[in-house]
Each structure stands twice: as structure tokens, then as C-alpha cells.
């Protein structure tokens with residue numbers, strides 16, 4: 102899978118993403134991540150890419166042409182068909198289901214805005230998906246693009262060492278994951294639940310399922326409404 106990022110801050114996204122698990126996946130060639138500096142496509146002699154908003158108001162707006170030319174440089178390489186995601190607080194809120202959908206694509210293009218945003222005309226021309234990472238306003242789209250790429254890339258086969266591990270995590274089937282423990286068996290007088298030391302796979306699975314439903318009921322009751330629960334579970338947890 103290939104991730105293409107259009108940004109004014111190339112180092113920020115590349116330094117952040119070429120680290121740890123995602124960085125290793127890049128090294129192994131399972132995914133590629135490249136960033137295009139929108140400023141390089143400015144025709145202004147001072148490499149300016151922003152200007153005052155028509156109609157007045159605070160801040161600056163990124164101009165259409167450098168963004169369009171940066172997009173064209175990617176489209177010339179990979180064709181016009183890739184989805185273009187504009188990171189914006191005005192988009193649909195990103196979630197695990199969307200990450201699973203995006204992970205099926207071969208190429209994804211991310212457009213990071215800055216200042217007050219980007220001239221609407223170029224957005225109308227190239228953007229296929231408007232995505233937010235939450236109801237708050239950041240200074241730029243770089244962190245949101247990194248968040249999305251991290252969440253999507255770890256679903257690409259070969260990125261995680263253990264391919265099954267992504268399947269049983271929080272939000273899969275609208276349940277949060279059960280609690281996890283590691284060595285030592287007793288830490289500051291706190292013991293690991295006995296069932297996890299029993300070696301009985303059936304009981305461990307049963308305990309984990311119960312914990313998962315219980316935890317979701319406590320912390321994210323909104324998710325539980327969409328989860329598939331047995332009649333017994335619904336009764337047991339008064340749902």
C-alpha cells in the first residue's frame with residue numbers, strides 16, 4: 102500500500118512516520134510513504150502559498166494552484182483514480198471501520214491544510230473524502246494525516262508481526278478489548294487473574310469475552326448498542 106502526503110511540513114510527517122512499527126514496515130517495503138512539499142509548486146518568487154481571504158476575516162488561506170499542481174505531480178505517477186482525503190475538522194469523524202475501508206486501497210493521497218484552510222475550488226476538484234480526527238481544531242492537517250496513516254497501515258498484512266493481533270482489538274465488533282497483563286505474576290501485591298495462569302484456553306476465552314463486554318458497558322455504552330451479544334450476555338449485563 103502506498104501513502105502520499107501533500108503538506109507544507111514534509112519533515113514533520115516523514116520523521117514521525119518513519120519510526121517504530123510503521124518505519125519498519127517502510128524499511129521492509131510492505132508500505133511506502135512519500136510526501137510532496139506543496140510549497141515547491143508555488144509559482145511565486147518568494148514561494149508563497151497563502152493569501153488573504155476574499156470577503157475579509159482573520160488569517161490566511163492556502164491558494165488553489167500550488168495544491169492542484171502538487172496533486173497533479175502525484176496523479177501523473179499513479180493515475181487519477183486514488184482517493185484524496187482532505188483532513189479537516191469539518192469532515193466525517195475517523196474511526197476503526199473507516200480505517201478498515203481505507204486499508205483496502207492500493208494508493209491513498211492525504212491533503213494537509215494549514216492556516217485558515219484551503220481555497221474551496223481546488224477541494225471541489227480533487228477531494229473525494231473529508232475526514233476529521235475529532236471535534237477540535239488543530240493548526241494543521243499533518244498530525245491528523247499521521248494518525249490516519251498509522252491506524253490504516255497497521256491493518257495492512259505484514260505491517261504487524263502478528264497479523265491476527267489487529268483482529269481482536271478494541272472497536273472490532275464494537276467491543277473494547279479485555280484487560281491485558283504481563284510478567285511478573287505479582288506486582289506490588291497485585292496478582293494477575295488466576296484464570297489467565299490456568300492454561301485452560303476455553304476458560305481464558307470466556308473470561309476475556311466477559312471482560313470485554315463488561316468494560317464496553319462501563320466505558321462505552323454507546324458502542325455496546327451496536328455489538329453482537331448473545332441472549333445470555335444481554336441478560337447478564339442487563340442490556
Ligand SMILES: C[S@@+](CC[C@H](N)C(=O)[O-])C[C@H]1O[C@@H](n2cnc3c(N)ncnc32)[C@H](O)[C@@H]1O
Nearest residue numbers: 188189190214217218233234238239241242245
Ligand atoms: C486551523 S485549521 C482550519 C480550520 C478551519 N478554519 C475551520 O474552521 O474549519 C487548519 C488545518 O488544520 C487541519 N485540521 C485542524 N483540525 C483538524 C481536525 N480536527 N481533523 C482533521 N484536520 C484538522 C485541516 O487540514 C485544516 O485545514
